[in-house]
Structure formats: C-alpha cells, structure tokens
Amino acid sequence: MEQKSYFLLSFLLLALLLNLSSAQLRRNFYGNICPNVEQYVRNAVQRKLQQTFVTAPGTLRLFFHDCFVQGCDASVLLSSPTNNAEKDHPDDLSLAGDGFDTVIKAKAAVDRDPRCKNKVSCADILALATRDVIALTGGPFYSVELGRRDGRISTKSNVQNHLPHPTFNLNQLNTMFASNGLTMTDMIALSGAHTIGFSHCGKLSNRIYGFSRNRQIDPTLNPTYAQQLQKMCPRNVDPRVAINMDPTTPRTFDNAYFKNLQRGMGLFTSDQVLFTDSRSRNIVNFFASNNTAFQQFFVTAMTKLGRVGVKTGTHGEIRRDCSAVN
Known part of the structure; x- marks a missing residue:
C-alpha cells in the first residue's frame, strides 16, 4: 500500500x-x-x-x-x-x-x-x-x-x-502528439491547418514516383491528383518547388482539407492516413461535413498546443531581439 x-x-x-x-x-x-x-x-x-x-x-x-x-x-x-x-x-x-x-x-x-x-x-x-x-x-x-x-x-x-514526418502512420502521429498532451482528435484538428499550408516537391516524390520497388504511384493517392502532382513536380525538378497542401481552396482556412482526404487528395502519407485508417476516419468525415465543428475543435487544440512546455514567471526572459538571448 x-x-x-x-x-x-x-x-x-x-x-x-x-x-x-x-x-x-x-x-x-x-x-x-x-x-x-x-x-x-x-x-x-x-x-x-x-x-x-x-x-x-x-x-x-x-x-x-x-x-x-x-x-x-x-x-x-x-x-x-x-x-x-x-x-x-x-x-x-x-x-x-x-x-x-x-x-x-x-x-x-x-x-x-x-x-x-x-x-x-x-x-x-x-x-x-x-x-x-x-x-x-x-x-x-x-x-x-x-x-x-x-x-x-x-x-x-x-x-x-x-x-512529425510526412511518412508517419497513425500510431507514430498519435504517439508524438500524446507526448505533448494532445489527443488523436486534437492531432486531426491541427492537421487541418494544412488547408493553407504548402510543401515542396522533395517531400512527396516517393508517393508519385517511387512508392514501391515497381516505382508505382502510392495507391492511396487519387490517380488524377497524382497526375497533377507529377506535372507540378516532374522528375529531377528543383525539390524546393512549392506545392499547395490544399489544391481546392489554398488561401482559405476551411475544412476543404478533410474533404480532400475523402477523395484521396492528401499530399503526405501522414495526411492521407487520417482517412485510410479506420480509427481516425470518422473524425475526418465529421470535420469534412461540419466546418463549424472543425473550427471549434481546432481552437481547443490550438489552446492546448499553446500551453505545451511554456515558461512563465521567473523562468525564461523577455527578449529585446527575438533572434538573440539578452
């Protein structure tokens, strides 16, 4: 005892x-x-x-x-x-x-x-x-x-x-977010920030050119979307070329990211797995069907994220220059 x-x-x-x-x-x-x-x-x-x-x-x-x-x-x-x-x-x-x-x-x-x-x-x-x-x-x-x-x-x-890395599966994502006090629902809501995000060709070349030994396209990718990505990121292109994470409304913070996942249009493996894995699919479908709910859950998750490992009171400092310690 x-x-x-x-x-x-x-x-x-x-x-x-x-x-x-x-x-x-x-x-x-x-x-x-x-x-x-x-x-x-x-x-x-x-x-x-x-x-x-x-x-x-x-x-x-x-x-x-x-x-x-x-x-x-x-x-x-x-x-x-x-x-x-x-x-x-x-x-x-x-x-x-x-x-x-x-x-x-x-x-x-x-x-x-x-x-x-x-x-x-x-x-x-x-x-x-x-x-x-x-x-x-x-x-x-x-x-x-x-x-x-x-x-x-x-x-x-x-x-x-x-x-988190673009190749993460759901277990890896959940483990990393849980280590910061965030749930799977928090993780999925925060992933919705990719609705205004962008990435680079070098981060997705494996999905559109070399997913397997047969150099096939990742089967979880929408074939039409994969062809569009190949045009934007041809072989030997500068890997720093930027690609919108949300091909439909890239400049609007909305729930289109989740609708895209339903259509196989998640840019990263770590995006698309949220829909392909049955454990997280229902949450994706919920956010895809209800933008208001997505935004409410996103605010909750962002508030929790903003508390991670913060320094307050006598810990840390207030920098005069954000790029250098006082």
Whole structure:
C-alpha cells in the first residue's frame, strides 16, 4: 500500500507541476502592461499578409515547430553564429522566412509603444500572430492565453525526433502528439491547418514516383491528383518547388482539407492516413461535413498546443531581439 501511495503522490505532483505553467497563462495578461498589444500585432500581421500570402502558413507552421520542440518559448526564432540553432536543423530548414519576418515586424510594432517596449515576449507575439493569420484567412478568431516567457536555449540536437514526418502512420502521429498532451482528435484538428499550408516537391516524390520497388504511384493517392502532382513536380525538378497542401481552396482556412482526404487528395502519407485508417476516419468525415465543428475543435487544440512546455514567471526572459538571448 505504501508503494502504491508513493506512486500516486508522485503522479499527482507531476500533474500539478505540468498544470502550474499553463495556470499562469491568462487571456488579459498584458491588460495593465501593454493594453493595445493585440491590436499592434494584428495590424502588423495584416500589413505583412497583404504583401505575401506565405505569411499565413509560414507563421502557423513556425508556431507549431516552436511548441513541439522545448515548448512554446520562441526558441525556434533564435539564431546561432555556428548554425547550431533549432532553425538550422534539416526539419526546420523549410520554415518560411516570412514567418520569422512576421514576428520581427509585430515585435517592432509592439515596441514602438514606450509602455510596451521589451515587456511582451516573442513567444506571446508568435502566439498572437498565429491566431491572427488564421482569422485573417477565414478561420476562427479566438482568445489567446498569454504570459509566456522566452527560452534561452536553442540547439539542433533538441529538434531530433520531436517533429512529425510526412511518412508517419497513425500510431507514430498519435504517439508524438500524446507526448505533448494532445489527443488523436486534437492531432486531426491541427492537421487541418494544412488547408493553407504548402510543401515542396522533395517531400512527396516517393508517393508519385517511387512508392514501391515497381516505382508505382502510392495507391492511396487519387490517380488524377497524382497526375497533377507529377506535372507540378516532374522528375529531377528543383525539390524546393512549392506545392499547395490544399489544391481546392489554398488561401482559405476551411475544412476543404478533410474533404480532400475523402477523395484521396492528401499530399503526405501522414495526411492521407487520417482517412485510410479506420480509427481516425470518422473524425475526418465529421470535420469534412461540419466546418463549424472543425473550427471549434481546432481552437481547443490550438489552446492546448499553446500551453505545451511554456515558461512563465521567473523562468525564461523577455527578449529585446527575438533572434538573440539578452
């Protein structure tokens, strides 16, 4: 009995510690510090989005990559003179420069107000900017919990095995998301962000040219869609050529991603498996049939994602420059 009580107590303490940081996040954290912070960020994001649409998927992907590696602490924004930061890892090299630039411009907009200068973390600015690109492309506008502080550590080695790959199956996806406190439903809802995403030819060549020893097209791919992809990504094309994740409404945050999965038009194996695997298919069908429900579940999942591994209180810092520790 004593051993069982000890393990129960240990579990409760761990749960308490995990919840402490998220409990310190709150929606009006900067109310008395920088009351107009959300407007400053939104205006900067809107201007950036008018310049290039890549702002939207670039910022959203940046937030995801940040939170899955060491938590939502803006460590992905840090630069290294020796190219040893998170963003130098192969899994992060494809992050769009416009995502980084969005945070830089939003940070500058916030710091122009003397009351706000160096009082709002880069991690919070990234979280707000992410919400804004979602809303500005037709997705839900939701309240963002704030109070994160910025991490001081960013190394390539920390990225290894912390981000999902295009070839992942459902078990691998569920395991990785569960390690961050996210359920399969959360994972599927967050995958819906690919409705405004883009990838590169190098990430899908195996599905359209070399799925098997016979060099066949991946049988889970819609044949017509596969032919379209082959035209956009011919053999020996520059692997950096960009392809929309959603071929139907690539600039609108909607549930078309899930409708595409029903038609065999998921760009990655890790997308299409959400429909081909019977364990997740019903959720895909539900989101495909109900955009409002998808957006509600997406907001819930994004809120949970925004709590992953956050630093609050006396942990971390508020960077003067988002790309360098103070």
